[in-house]
Amino acid sequence: MTVWYRLLIRLLTPLVFIYLWLRGAKAPAYRKRWSERLALHDFPPQARDGIVIHCVSVGETVAARGLIESVLRTYPHLSVTLTSMTPTAAEMALKLFGDRVFHSYLPIDTPAAMQRFVSKLSPRLLIVLETEIWPCLLEQCQLRNIPVLVVNARMSERSAKGYQKYAWLLGPIWQSVDFIAAQTKGSAERFASLQVPANKLAVRGNLKHDFQVSDDLRQQSQSWRDELNRPVLVAASTHEGEDVQILEAFSLVLEPHPTALLIIVPRHPERFDAVARLIEQKQFNFVRRSAEQAIQAAHQVFLADSMGELLLWYAVADAAFVGGSLIERGGHNPLEPIATQTPVISGPHVFNFDEIYQRLKAVNGVQIVTDARTLAAVWNEWLRDPKKTAEYAKRAFDEFANDQGATEAILKDIKRFLPLTHGTENVRTMSMIKTTKPNNNTEIWYDPSVLEGCTTKHFEANFWRSQNKIKGSATGRSTAFFIDVGEHGLLLRHYYRGGLVGKFNKDRFKREPISSSRAMAEFSLLLKLRELKLPVPRPVAARFVKAPIWGYRADILVEVIPGAQDLFKLLLQRPLVASEWQQVGNTIRELHCAGVYHSDLNCHNIMLDDSSKCWIVDFDKCGFRAEGEWREANLRRLLRSFNKELTKAKETNQAFHFDETRDWPLLVEAYS
Template identity: 75%
Template sequence: MTFWYKLLIRLAIPLVFIYLWLRGAKAPAYRKRWAERLARQNVPAQARDGLVIHCVSVGETVAARGLIESTLNVYPHLSVTLTSMTPTAAEMAYKLFADRVFHYYLPIDTPAAVSRFLDKLSPRLIVILETEVWPCLVEQCRQRDLQMLVVNARMSERSMKGYQKYRWLLGPIWQKLDFVAAQNEVSAERFLSLGVPSDMLAVRGNLKHDFQIPEHVQHEAKRWRDTLSRPVLVAASTHDGEDAQILEAFKVTLKQYPQALLILVPRHPERFDAVARLVKQQQFNLVRRSDKQTVQSTHQVFLADSMGELLLWYAVADVAFVGGSLIERGGHNPLEPIATKTPVVSGMNVFNFDEIYARLKAAHGVQMVANSEELADIWCTWLTHPEQAAACAEQAFNEFANDQGATATILEDIKRFLPSTETAGTVRTMSMIKTINPNSNTEIWYDPAILDDCTTEHFEAGYWQRLNKVKGSATGRSTAFFVDAGTHGLLLRHYYRGGLVGKFNKDRFKREPIASSRAMAEFSLLLKLRELNLPVPRPVAAQFTKAPIWGYRADILVEVIPGAQDVFKLLLQQPLTSAHWQLLGETIRQLHDAGVYHSDLNCHNIMLDDTGKCWIVDFDKCGFRAFGEWREANLQRLLRSLNKELTKAKEANQAFHFDETRDWPLLVQGYGASL
């Protein structure tokens, strides 16, 4: 991505909102949810740490339905967020998946908006449908080591030339993707020419070939056909400039088949009213889907002004015209009417789907027309000779009958980049966490598998003391309390400032997004670490509280590790065995191999339980990092803490059973590799 792109995309922000406002004059949904266009919306905690699947518009959302369903089944413990650019795609997402997914608009591709978006959702993986690749999004994902896959990807010759022409502006975006699953060999060759590495590219087929007609759609279509009992034509995904031609063709058809019904399905909802006016101006007897009236024998045109029912209308019709093809729009995908075995008619302008239409023409599975006269002629011919229409539909269906399997192979690609957890039934993730707001200044996250309810009192030592549930405390920078909560022992910790700042500001931190605040960040990190089977305590609850005037305060509850003592206390009592020192090194290496950086690795934060298992605790300000010199720095920090406690013990004339020359090589040996 170039400086000029960043500058131009920022300058384009006012133009985007002007466009949304003008578009909203006909489609009011474009004037809503504007905060999402800059990623300034509130995102619930449950949406974090999952998958993001981007389907720019309705077509991609419908195409991805099977893949999304499979993803929900494979990752039941993770949230799935669908993003799009259009309100119609948002409506389709809600219609298909309801509350099983979250939905947001993908923000305008500025560095700040994309950064906010990724901060709020903190996804594990981003999957892009087709070619909706944005430079700032690609760059931010690369900086965060967040993998991005482009699947069901198609690249027309026109689009390829456009990307090549503006490479100076967009930068090397295609080289920075982690994987591209192309629809066909032709698209794959074009992606290679744009710079996608060959080892990150594969041909996986088209998701729409896997399209299955739901049983309820088949039953509903049969009911409509039985009720109508008349010739039915459908003109689907039509654009401005086509409807008049279609109506002209239908006038001619009515002369031969006066009982025929035309189902007209405009591509964009904001055109519904304009198309209705055009139909009336042409003096057709109109009924609209939104009128919720029964279609009478006198009705000639049925305006399908609804979303998500296109498949039904294809299944009802005797012949299907696929729009966007009588004008310079490039056509739309004909695979849905092929799946319903509805004969397909198309205009000549199909460059967006040239490979599919080339196969259809070679198999005699489509009829191409240049104008309204030719459209009327084929409509009348096929209504007169239904056996010809049926043969065309069968040839089209057979041409793509062996092309299924894209959903399964793409799902395997996703699992390769994001392995499904074998213990998904027992792990806890952010999608399972409950969120409450006791007041306007406080947010609490808690695990309902441990606490039936959680209030602000759960973070007050006095509350537990009144219940006589405090069983001890641990001192350090501050006091942490051990609480008996029935079947679970809990550790309550308030976050305090350290160093010089702590002298005059005991426990306030600079205001930041709740999900990034100290307690919430540690809570969500611990969930991830436990999902990776790392030896860390189980998070129970976390609290964020706005402080008066400035800053916030934070608290966390974690599960106590039964029978565990920290290494500092153990060394006050006796030396550790060689096996114990090696175990410490092995455990630290386990975290480092997972890319986990511990900001304060010391002998107080490493524990051994009475079964001999090693644990690491206190993950405030910790996180994941790419491999680097920080691993050696982690070990050196631990060594300094051991020597510091040894020095203090000597000064106090106390025993501290640590000998660097004897013990440290054993820990390094357990760590087991040179850094």
């Protein structure tokens, strides 16, 4: 991403909101949920640490339905958030998946908005349908080591030339994607021409080939056909400039076929009323789907002003015209009418799906028309000769019958980037965490498998002291309390400021989104690390409290590691044996190999238990990072902490059993 892009996207942002407002005159939903356009809204905590799937509009959402269902089945312990750009796609997501997914608009691609979006959701994986990739979004994912997969990807010649032309503005975005699953060989070749490495690119087919027409839909469509008992034509996904031609063509159909019915389906809901007025002007007797009235014999046109029913109208019709093709829009995907075995007619402008249409032309599985007259001629011919019409439908269906398997192949790709954790029955993730808000200033997250309920009292030492359950404390920058509440017990820690700031501001932190606040961020990170089988404490509960006037305070409860002591205390007592130093090196390497950055790796935050197993604690301000020099910096910081404590011990004539020449090489050798 370039400086020019950052500047341009900021300058364009006000224009985006002007566009949303103007479009909202016809579609009021565009004037709603504006906070999401800048990622200023709050996500529920349960949406964090999951999978984000971006489907820009309705078409991508429908195409991804099977894949999304597979992801929900494969990762039942993770949340799935669907993002889109249009209200119709938001409605479709709700209709198809209900409360099984979270939904949000994808923010405008400014650096600040995308930083907020990715920070609030902290996803493990981003899956983008087709080609809807944004430079700032990609940059934020790279900074956090979040894999980005572009699936069902298609790249037309026109789009490829556009990306090449504006590479100076966008930067190397396609080379930065972790994996691209292209629909076709031609698309893959065009991605390769954009310098996508071969090991990041594969042909997986089109998800729409995996679409199966359900028995319920077949029965529903047959019921419609039996009730109508008349010739039915559908013009689907039509755009401005096409409706006039389609109605003109249909008027020529009514002469030889007076009982025919036209189902017209505008592409965008905000055009429903305009198309209705046009039908009235052309003096057709019509009924709207939204009127919920039965279609009578006198009705000539049925305006399908609803969402999510296009497949039904294809299945009901004797022939389908696929819109966006009589004008230079580039056409729409014909695979849905092919799946319902409805013969396809298209205009000449199909560059968005050129490869599919080339295959259809090669087997004589589509009719290409250029205007109202030629469209009427084909409709009339097909209505006169149902056998010939059926042959078109069969040739098209047979051509793509063996192209299934994209969903399964892409799911395998997803598993490579997000491996399934063994023993998921014991895994705890943010989707399983409960939240409570005791008052307007406080929010608590807790694990219901450990605590049946959690209140503000659980974070107050006096509450536990009154029950005689405090069994000890640990001192450092502040005091942490050991609480006897079960087999392992809990550690209660309040967050304090350090350094010079801490001398005049003891425990207030700058206000930030709750999900990004100190305790909550550490809580969710620990859940993820334990899922990866890393040796870290089990998080139990976390609290965010808005402080008066400015800032917030925070607390966390974690499970105590039985029989563990930190290296500082152990080295005050005795030297560590070689195997113990090697255990420490191995554990740090395990952490780093998982991409985990520890902001304060020192001898106080590394522990050994009774069996000499090594544990890492205190993950405040930590997180995942891409490979880099931070790993070596972590080790250097740890070495400094040993030498610092050694120097302090010498100054006070205490024993601190650390020898850099003897002990440190053992740790480094195991790490390496």
